[in-house]
Amino acid sequence: MTExxxxxxxxxxxxRALAVGPFAELVLEVVDVDGHCPVVVALEHxxxxxxxxxxxxxxxYANVFVRARRGIRRIAVMDVDGALDxxxxxxxxxxxxxxxxxxxxxxxxxxxxHCAGGIxxxxxxxxxxxxxxxxxxxxxxxx
Numbered sequence: 001m002t003e004x005x006x007x008x009x010x011x012x013x014x015x016r017a018l019a020v021g022p023f024a025e026l027v028l029e030v031v032d033v034d035g036h037c038p039v040v041v042a043l044e045h046x047x048x049x050x051x052x053x054x055x056x057x058x059x060x061y062a063n064v065f066v067r068a069r070r071g072i073r074r075i076a077v078m079d080v081d082g083a084l085d086x087x088x089x090x091x092x093x094x095x096x097x098x099x100x101x102x103x104x105x106x107x108x109x110x111x112x113x114h115c116a117g118g119i120x121x122x123x124x125x126x127x128x129x130x131x132x133x134x135x136x137x138x139x140x141x142x143x
Contacts, residue, residue, distance in 0.1 A: 003043065010067045011041045028063040029076040038062040040077075044069070044106030049125050051105050066105055073109055088117030101125050 017023040028037040040062040
């Protein structure tokens, strides 16, 4: 099965679980100004910048569900301005502090699990060809 097919199947599973399944009563932490709860899905072996681009494409913040070997992992990605206590988060906005652009989503979530206050990242990680995108920083917190 291709990665795209695997992602599409997972997207349908999450949509169904949120509509009528085990996640139907779940409170989604991220809500936009119109009252909608943007949802993004990812696979743990995907690269982190791919996930961050998906989040950027839905407005810069989202409720994220990740298919992992150990089940489904969930995080909330939000604007720093909307975060409850960004001072408690680990600040990774500087290029030397950011995760590598080759980091996987799973490795990043493993690291995030050890950061009780969450992490602050630029919306786009710096790469050899592009600098970080500082205009829209996000706080990522485990939920």
